[in-house]
Amino acid sequence: MFYLVIDILGTIAFAISGVLVAMEKKLDLFGVLIIAFVTAIGGGTLRDFLIGNTPVGWMTTPVYLITITATVIATILFVKQLRYFRKSLFLFDTIGIGLYTMVGVEKGLIAGLSPVMCIILGTITASFGGVIRDILCNEIPVLFRREVYATICILGGVIYFVLIQFPLDPTYAYVTAIVSIILMRLLAVRFKISLPNIYRD
Amino acid sequence: MFYLVIDILGTIAFAISGVLVAMEKKLDLFGVLIIAFVTAIGGGTLRDFLIGNTPVGWMTTPVYLITITATVIATILFVKQLRYFRKSLFLFDTIGIGLYTMVGVEKGLIAGLSPVMCIILGTITASFGGVIRDILCNEIPVLFRREVYATICILGGVIYFVLIQFPLDPTYAYVTAIVSIILMRLLAVRFKISLPNIYRD
Amino acid sequence: MFYLVIDILGTIAFAISGVLVAMEKKLDLFGVLIIAFVTAIGGGTLRDFLIGNTPVGWMTTPVYLITITATVIATILFVKQLRYFRKSLFLFDTIGIGLYTMVGVEKGLIAGLSPVMCIILGTITASFGGVIRDILCNEIPVLFRREVYATICILGGVIYFVLIQFPLDPTYAYVTAIVSIILMRLLAVRFKISLPNIYRD
Numbered sequence: 333m334f335y336l337v338i339d340i341l342g343t344i345a346f347a348i349s350g351v352l353v354a355m356e357k358k359l360d361l362f363g364v365l366i367i368a369f370v371t372a373i374g375g376g377t378l379r380d381f382l383i384g385n386t387p388v389g390w391m392t393t394p395v396y397l398i399t400i401t402a403t404v405i406a407t408i409l410f411v412k413q414l415r416y417f418r419k420s421l422f423l424f425d426t427i428g429i430g431l432y433t434m435v436g437v438e439k440g441l442i443a444g445l446s447p448v449m450c451i452i453l454g455t456i457t458a459s460f461g462g463v464i465r466d467i468l469c470n471e472i473p474v475l476f477r478r479e480v481y482a483t484i485c486i487l488g489g490v491i492y493f494v495l496i497q498f499p500l501d502p503t504y505a506y507v508t509a510i511v512s513i514i515l516m517r518l519l520a521v522r523f524k525i526s527l528p529n530i531y532r533d
Numbered sequence: 534m535f536y537l538v539i540d541i542l543g544t545i546a547f548a549i550s551g552v553l554v555a556m557e558k559k560l561d562l563f564g565v566l567i568i569a570f571v572t573a574i575g576g577g578t579l580r581d582f583l584i585g586n587t588p589v590g591w592m593t594t595p596v597y598l599i600t601i602t603a604t605v606i607a608t609i610l611f612v613k614q615l616r617y618f619r620k621s622l623f624l625f626d627t628i629g630i631g632l633y634t635m636v637g638v639e640k641g642l643i644a645g646l647s648p649v650m651c652i653i654l655g656t657i658t659a660s661f662g663g664v665i666r667d668i669l670c671n672e673i674p675v676l677f678r679r680e681v682y683a684t685i686c687i688l689g690g691v692i693y694f695v696l697i698q699f700p701l702d703p704t705y706a707y708v709t710a711i712v713s714i715i716l717m718r719l720l721a722v723r724f725k726i727s728l729p730n731i732y733r734d
Numbered sequence: 735m736f737y738l739v740i741d742i743l744g745t746i747a748f749a750i751s752g753v754l755v756a757m758e759k760k761l762d763l764f765g766v767l768i769i770a771f772v773t774a775i776g777g778g779t780l781r782d783f784l785i786g787n788t789p790v791g792w793m794t795t796p797v798y799l800i801t802i803t804a805t806v807i808a809t810i811l812f813v814k815q816l817r818y819f820r821k822s823l824f825l826f827d828t829i830g831i832g833l834y835t836m837v838g839v840e841k842g843l844i845a846g847l848s849p850v851m852c853i854i855l856g857t858i859t860a861s862f863g864g865v866i867r868d869i870l871c872n873e874i875p876v877l878f879r880r881e882v883y884a885t886i887c888i889l890g891g892v893i894y895f896v897l898i899q900f901p902l903d904p905t906y907a908y909v910t911a912i913v914s915i916i917l918m919r920l921l922a923v924r925f926k927i928s929l930p931n932i933y934r935d
Binding site: 381382383384443445446448449452453467481482483531 | 757760764768779783786788789790793794796799869
């Protein structure tokens with residue numbers, strides 16, 4: 333139940349980010365729906381392909397489809413309230429990344445993968461939807477711009493695997509990791525933290 | 534047998550549309566073959582991934598490969614007869630979409646999916662090959678241009694599920710849905726029907 | 735053991751080619767790592783999806799991940815020694831293609847596919863990583879430039895299936911096919927051999 337709620341919240345956040353990018357590109361109603369859909373389920377679909385979890389999650393449970401459709405309608409209606417487009421996009425993208433990283437880690441554990449592979453699976457789950465969104469909308473993927481994007485997903489995963497070594501309810505570790513990822517990303521952008529330069533310009 | 538024939542006809546239609554796009558881009562012989570191949574099997578491959586039907590269909594039955602190769606050769610030889618490039622492309626793309634939508638719906642039913650998911654699976658089957666074709670050829674995917682494209686696949690799927698409620702041979706429902714999709718798309722383009730505008734320009 | 739060594743060598747060659755393309759695009763450290771990773775495992779991942787071999791190979795065996803990370807670090811440190819960028823890229827790409835084509839053929843045989851499908855699977859294994867690398871780095875895929883690229887993978891596969899008809903150790907056929915692919919590609923580029931023109935300019 334708890335994990336489903338996290339998954340749904342991530343779906344909502346990514347669907348909103350998809351609508352925002354698609355509307356900035358002036359796509360028509362169906363285009364917006366497709367981009368929202370692809371952004372929200374892209375990462376989870378690749379994750380399910382990688383671990384052989386088929387039919388993929390969103391095909392057997394109608395809740396994802398309903399959530400995305402409702403989110404798209406609500407976002408289109410209230411888009412005026414999300415005045416600062418770029419900022420809203422960044423915020424929802426960040427929330428989605430935090431939530432989906434840990435959803436992916438959880439699914440990796442269920443599939444019996446090692447912690448390192450779980451973290452990679454979480455990072456892929458979190459980032460792939462946004463990459464497809466950007467490719468389809470003909471933007472350079474956010475992932476490849478000079479941000480410490482994916483690095484932060486990995487750090488979040490590490491925090492989770494460190495915390496579950498302690499005798500705590502694993503739910504705390506899970507939530508702490510999500511919050512850490514969101515905070516780290518906000519701070520990294522706020523303070524313009526980036527990875528070390530490998531070029532001598 | 535009937536379903537295989539529909540599948541092969543869709544393969545031929547999409548292979549032709551792939552050759553036409555690739556030749557307009559002046560790709561070499563192998564490039565044309567690859568684009569034709571990807572256009573014809575792209576949608577079905579993603580469909581098989583989504584429902585976990587592996588090895589994917591075209592790898593275990595040689596008929597698709599033979600069909601595509603023969604279609605490519607024939608199309609290259611007779612391309613002069615298809616004088617109006619854009620128009621031919623649109624026609625074969627439309628026929629392919631009509632046929633593949635219902636092939637996807639059928640496979641969804643076999644995989645035990647709900648009608649809504651079958652329709653989505655059909656739409657993905659029909660549209661993904663063309664999207665990859667356009668991305669590889671560096672065109673904006675037809676799917677995202679202002680047409681009621683995918684909406685029509687969904688309508689076709691709805692028509693099918695309404696018709697099979699009646700005490701008829703399901704083959705009639707199947708063929709009626711295919712013909713409806715093709716006609717609706719031709720009419721939509723002829724009369725420039727499009728989705729309601731969600732922007733206040 | 736022998737097949738694993740070939741697979742690792744292909745992984746190293748493709749990881750280097752990924753680093754070279756990514757560094758030419760001035761991506762940051764993580765971007766370089768991702769491109770190297772995607773180039774090295776992209777083809778094998780699609781191959782595993784197609785034959786339903788999940789969880790995919792690199793998720794269950796840590797050796798690929800370790801190999802790629804070590805290769806990326808070494809390549810970044812010694813990139814100055816690889817002075818002629820374009821030439822080095824071409825060489826490592828070619829070696830990777832030779833090795834991965836036969837890795838794919840081998841996996842196809844294990845999956846019980848026909849020789850023709852094994853050759854196609856090998857070609858996909860060899861070429862897909864490079865195609866993703868080029869798409870992500872916003873280059874026109876090498877595969878679609880006027881080279882006899884994929885044709886050579888197919889020829890290499892044919893050489894393999896011809897040779898194993900003879901009463902030899904299959905390892906000889908395997909190695910001969912790899913060397914043939916590498917040599918044919920080098921010769922094709924050196925002597926500017928290309929496919930017959932299908933256009934009357």
